[in-house]
Amino acid sequence: MVQVNGNYLKLKAGYLFPEIARRVRAFSDANPSAALIRLGIGDVTEPLPQACRAAMKIAIDEMGTRDGFRGYGPEQGYQWLREKIASNDFQARGCQISAEEIFVSDGSKCDSSNILDILGPENRIAVTDPVYPVYVDSNVMAGRTGEADELGRYGGLSYLPITAANGFTAEIPTEKVDLIYLCFPNNPTGAVASKAQLKAWVDYARANEALILFDAAYEAFIQDPELPHSIYEIEGARECAIEFRSFSKNAGFTGTRCAFTVVPRGLMGKAINGEKVEIWGLWNRRQCTKFNGVSYIVQRAAEAVYSSEGAAEVKALVAFYMENAAIIRNALSAAGLQVYGGEQAPYVWIKTPEGLDSWGFFDNLLSGANVVGTPGSGFGAAGEGYFRLSAFNSRANVEEAMARLKKLLISP
Amino acid sequence: MVQVNGNYLKLKAGYLFPEIARRVRAFSDANPSAALIRLGIGDVTEPLPQACRAAMKIAIDEMGTRDGFRGYGPEQGYQWLREKIASNDFQARGCQISAEEIFVSDGSKCDSSNILDILGPENRIAVTDPVYPVYVDSNVMAGRTGEADELGRYGGLSYLPITAANGFTAEIPTEKVDLIYLCFPNNPTGAVASKAQLKAWVDYARANEALILFDAAYEAFIQDPELPHSIYEIEGARECAIEFRSFSKNAGFTGTRCAFTVVPRGLMGKAINGEKVEIWGLWNRRQCTKFNGVSYIVQRAAEAVYSSEGAAEVKALVAFYMENAAIIRNALSAAGLQVYGGEQAPYVWIKTPEGLDSWGFFDNLLSGANVVGTPGSGFGAAGEGYFRLSAFNSRANVEEAMARLKKLLISP
Numbered sequence: 001m002v003q004v005n006g007n008y009l010k011l012k013a014g015y016l017f018p019e020i021a022r023r024v025r026a027f028s029d030a031n032p033s034a035a036l037i038r039l040g041i042g043d044v045t046e047p048l049p050q051a052c053r054a055a056m057k058i059a060i061d062e063m064g065t066r067d068g069f070r071g072y073g074p075e076q077g078y079q080w081l082r083e084k085i086a087s088n089d090f091q092a093r094g095c096q097i098s099a100e101e102i103f104v105s106d107g108s109k110c111d112s113s114n115i116l117d118i119l120g121p122e123n124r125i126a127v128t129d130p131v132y133p134v135y136v137d138s139n140v141m142a143g144r145t146g147e148a149d150e151l152g153r154y155g156g157l158s159y160l161p162i163t164a165a166n167g168f169t170a171e172i173p174t175e176k177v178d179l180i181y182l183c184f185p186n187n188p189t190g191a192v193a194s195k196a197q198l199k200a201w202v203d204y205a206r207a208n209e210a211l212i213l214f215d216a217a218y219e220a221f222i223q224d225p226e227l228p229h230s231i232y233e234i235e236g237a238r239e240c241a242i243e244f245r246s247f248s249k250n251a252g253f254t255g256t257r258c259a260f261t262v263v264p265r266g267l268m269g270k271a272i273n274g275e276k277v278e279i280w281g282l283w284n285r286r287q288c289t290k291f292n293g294v295s296y297i298v299q300r301a302a303e304a305v306y307s308s309e310g311a312a313e314v315k316a317l318v319a320f321y322m323e324n325a326a327i328i329r330n331a332l333s334a335a336g337l338q339v340y341g342g343e344q345a346p347y348v349w350i351k352t353p354e355g356l357d358s359w360g361f362f363d364n365l366l367s368g369a370n371v372v373g374t375p376g377s378g379f380g381a382a383g384e385g386y387f388r389l390s391a392f393n394s395r396a397n398v399e400e401a402m403a404r405l406k407k408l409l410i411s412p
Numbered sequence: 413m414v415q416v417n418g419n420y421l422k423l424k425a426g427y428l429f430p431e432i433a434r435r436v437r438a439f440s441d442a443n444p445s446a447a448l449i450r451l452g453i454g455d456v457t458e459p460l461p462q463a464c465r466a467a468m469k470i471a472i473d474e475m476g477t478r479d480g481f482r483g484y485g486p487e488q489g490y491q492w493l494r495e496k497i498a499s500n501d502f503q504a505r506g507c508q509i510s511a512e513e514i515f516v517s518d519g520s521k522c523d524s525s526n527i528l529d530i531l532g533p534e535n536r537i538a539v540t541d542p543v544y545p546v547y548v549d550s551n552v553m554a555g556r557t558g559e560a561d562e563l564g565r566y567g568g569l570s571y572l573p574i575t576a577a578n579g580f581t582a583e584i585p586t587e588k589v590d591l592i593y594l595c596f597p598n599n600p601t602g603a604v605a606s607k608a609q610l611k612a613w614v615d616y617a618r619a620n621e622a623l624i625l626f627d628a629a630y631e632a633f634i635q636d637p638e639l640p641h642s643i644y645e646i647e648g649a650r651e652c653a654i655e656f657r658s659f660s661k662n663a664g665f666t667g668t669r670c671a672f673t674v675v676p677r678g679l680m681g682k683a684i685n686g687e688k689v690e691i692w693g694l695w696n697r698r699q700c701t702k703f704n705g706v707s708y709i710v711q712r713a714a715e716a717v718y719s720s721e722g723a724a725e726v727k728a729l730v731a732f733y734m735e736n737a738a739i740i741r742n743a744l745s746a747a748g749l750q751v752y753g754g755e756q757a758p759y760v761w762i763k764t765p766e767g768l769d770s771w772g773f774f775d776n777l778l779s780g781a782n783v784v785g786t787p788g789s790g791f792g793a794a795g796e797g798y799f800r801l802s803a804f805n806s807r808a809n810v811e812e813a814m815a816r817l818k819k820l821l822i823s824p
Binding site for chain 2: 001002003004005006008009011018041043044045046047048050053056057060061063064065066069070071072073106107109110113114117118119120121122123134137138141142178179209210211252254255256257268269270271272273275276277279282285286288289290291292293294295296297298394
């Protein structure tokens, strides 16, 4: 009988968000009149920028003519988009990243899991705890871990706790690892890393010839001008880091689908036979063979993010969600909860009240306030006792949700 | 140093189409005034159907409103699209395929390579020779093969020759294999399989508990009403086959990006520990964790393919390309070449003239007629001595290319 990948059987329960969807569906079925407000999954809610919509309509009209029709595009993305990205997101911030180092894709989730295709089976891998579940699950599925223990920690992975004690930025490992997943601004905690903190990671990676997978999907939400938006703002990062970026959260592309990954030329890895190999070529080959590029129409929408109109609309969207985050922070603080994040990121990270674990608080909010959040324990064992609320929703829903939470928490 | 996937180093030369692009670029640079006609890569050229463009514009307007905005969609695709696919492409042809068995994706190339994620390392794998290179290369990259020999055949793979002698449909293997890639209408040969031939494959797969990966990306080009469009037209195929479909070639979506994969419920595989596992659940988990679904706007375009206007436009597109194929067949036959395919598929498969191998004929056509085709040897060792021309181009280009080829071949 055909053999399947048995590593999938090691996965614990469902992927976090489908599990939340399941509980919410069960609650809704039992309480059909409940008006749920969803602050769980980090999904944007506000309309797609006008600049992006206009660009797509022009692209659609082009596709209706023989001369303007576009078939297969470059697997790496169109050059005009790669150049705009390199120029606006990197060179303008002093990062030496060129267009050929930009690989346009249909999502950061895809890229951050597909990247394992080009990495070997024998790396020592470090993830933070809590962590975006895809980093862990994709390693489990690729057979890069052992079985999970009763806390859901997989054998073979190094877990770096991020807690209130270390300001939710992980400490540099004392042991040697080969591959490190970092995400700043952080999902789920909303924490950020300073240049000094990122420099310590880059120094570690260079000293240990390790590779950093840096997820900067939330960089647009950084408010403090001193904070780095890209790991390439740190000297030496080109030698040790791949960066993931997305249009999902800044420009509202969660349903439109466009992202990109930065792979610097000259970034090296080693094959099992000891041969040094340039990682750019491997990723390029992976994309050429297993990917067909992003829809032309969608790439035109992404390009419009860099127009002056588009940039202004994105700025307004980010400001809007950050105002939501402030409302959430203030309301929960007023209700006596300890809150973190939400100042440079669209996520507020909450210490659950005495006596309630993460899923207990989830069920409490769902049934008592009809508000959906995300249990911290879903992001890792060290997330137990925490809870994530997302700032992605309408103002009216955020305000209503906070009114309900205050009522539930202050006078239950 | 971080370890990379050394299996990539086993890959021979570039992926076929980038290699062609490289040779064409070199020729164009040296001959900037040459008016190239591209009949190489199977990329459509005619405008996107009006029904699809209209549907996308409506979707874009929806995305501009709070109520109509769509964020993350279901990773498996929207239900309305899955239902239309199941109903029109399968149930209407008597295949018992339901909407939940349809997984919408951004490309058949992606799906047919990503499917290896959920399969184990110890399957005996069979591919035809010649074959669509992605099946082979994705197996090489995933470490499912040994090294290549001097003909480019990888150790560990079973190659099933498809030749004029067997009508370009491979013979059922005499040995036991676990995984079989089949593509009908065939890329590159343009051959088709009858119901009796597919039944023999299904019978073999059931008897050997093997899995068939059936690529039906070109089914829309079938003209003979007796020929099966889906492997699920064969009794028992639900127990042994996954099918790949695409909107790329029928509706001209090569630059718009939408496809789907059919994974029947109850289709089983075996983990290394002997446990039987339902493959549907593995693919569902793979897509939920590593994929974010297709752009909402693009899914609306795919839905429009099933409207009466869309269906009529697709029918006209297919008829147009098939007329091109007939022009190519007739011209090459008149020039004394032996031609195959091109009657139920948009590819014409040509025996190269005496004394010229596949790349020799490629270079000959490129320099002598400024026509780009695809060397048969790029599809496998048994493709040596053959050459593929694609029917995807404008009528004027096809006619001009044939005039040039006749001139080159008849009076060189």
